[in-house]
Amino acid sequence: MHLTKEQPMVTGNWEKLVVVALPGFARREVTGPFEALALLSEGWPTMAGAPFIKAKISCRAALEDRITPEQARRDFEKAAREASRFLS
Template sequence: MQKPVWNSAVTIGAVQIAGPFEALSFLDHEWPNRKGPRFVNARYACLAALDERADPEDAKKLFSQALDEAQLH
């Protein structure tokens, strides 16, 4: 199975997140201790996109919202 990628990457400082696989890794390993409801939504959306149960672009939107919630954007 090929990893889905987004139409355009999300930039966080010097880090480029190209799709739900990288976003999930960032959520799990790089995320600060501010984990709110948008973090949870983004994590589930990334997992769903990787399992082909959801559109990867929807995961990108929710990931961006989580970044805003954590003031990382």
């Protein structure tokens, strides 16, 4: 039997937070890929489209230390723009 070492999850914050507007919140400050992935998975208004899917994949990859958190932030911003939720 071959055992594999499980990849640790990294919860690094972004250098610049992303501010979005979501139903029930006047504005929401998203500080990193962990929080972004939670929003994309549980309360995102449009759970379809290429930017949404790419953002989910990127946030998970950042948490698994396969890409930088900043790469995930850029993809999350694109998903927020597509959903008309991006504020800053």
